[in-house]
Amino acid sequence: MKTITLLGATGSIGQQTLAVIRAHPDQFVIHALAFGRNVELARQFIYEFQPEKVVVQDKETKQKLTAWVSGTKILVGLPGLIEVCTDEAVDLVVNAIIGRIGLEPTLQAIKANKTLAIANKETLVTAGHLVMDAVAKHQVNLLPVDSEHSAIFQCLQGENEQTVKKLIITASGGSFRARTRAQLADVSIEDALQHPNWSMGAKITIDSASMMNKGLEVIEAHWLFGLDYDKIDVILHKESVIHSMVEFQDRSVIAQLGNADMRIPIQYALSYPTRIPLNDADSLDLVSLSQLNFEKMDLERFPCLAMAIEAGKSGGSLPTVLNAANEQAVAMFLNNELSFLGIEDVIEYALARHVKITNPDLETILAIDEETRLIVRDQIKR
Helix, strand or coil: CCCEECCCCCCHHHHHHHHHHHCCCCCCEEEEEEEECCCHHHHHHHHHHHHEEEEEEEEEHHHHHHHCCCCCCCEEEHHHHHHHHHHCCCEEECCCCCCCCHHHHHHHHHHHCCEEEEHHHHHHHHHHHHHHHHHHHEEEEEEEEHHHHHHHHHCCCCCCHHEEEEEEEEECCCCCCCCCCCHHHCCCHHHCCCCCCCCHHHHHHHHHHHHHHHHHHHHHHHHHHHHCHHHHEEEECCCCCCEEEEEEEEEEEEEEECCCCCHHHHHHHHHCCCCCCCCCCCCCCCCHCCCCCCCCCCCCHHHHHHHHHHHHHCCCCHHHHHHHHHHHHHHHHHHCCCCHHHHHHHHHHHHHHHHCCCCCCHHHHHHHHHHHHHHHHHHHHH
């Protein structure tokens, strides 16, 4: 029985994590749940899973929840996140928070020697060197939940990583894969949120439409698997059946395939190193698919991906700027304050004006993150 703290419980990954836990009550038990302000949904999960602790975003949300819930300790904000990630009773922390806010709980969970299942890619993009240094120091398992990184992780099981020639990350192309850049000038929020294959939260879906999501995944793969950027490729694969591949020195290519169901990589991270049944999921039917399609990635068509790769290669504090600018820009797009193509414009602006710091510590990273968000907000308001 694994005791779990789940961060981001009311989000898309959080809800699917709870679905896996619900299906395996003999394998997993919830110790703590963390969410933002969605009290109505969180209340249902609290009643069902009976966590010892709950973390909410602010005092106002705590007041609302207190009126409905008794017998559960309610914590607030970052101190609460850190407490539930470091509790002695916890075996595994699932970080499904969206955004940079997941960084400090991740670091503290690692320092507390917790196994960490990470779906919060922004943490590794913002401070990958700090996270991986902590993982090495404390010798903990850092298990990827993103379908692409889970696929690579599965392909590498039992392999000598020194024999890897390259990683091949697949991309569906997102909501606008069939549109030219000229057709993107006036796209709506609703258009951008219509992903063809996956059911995801708003921020990730917008990142997928801009292809920033794939750029963040390239940086994440660099840190997770310790490979240089010239050994990480991205290709378009509209069916989202092959979730990623690994090519080895002998030119063998191993791929992980499956339906577009996030419960598969989530459950693998929770049950690792064993596999357990996912009884209510459909098997992959290759005969019905009949064919799989692949295309070369056009970096001119997807400048956010190009910027992410370049920021990753440059390293230092540039990925922190990239992530912060993107988070702020996407939030403003979702609030009708910025056009879709404006997202890439303000990211480019933030990167261009930043003077790179080679090896930033946590305090510096947090300061750069906040400064970048202010710069983006100021630039958009002009």
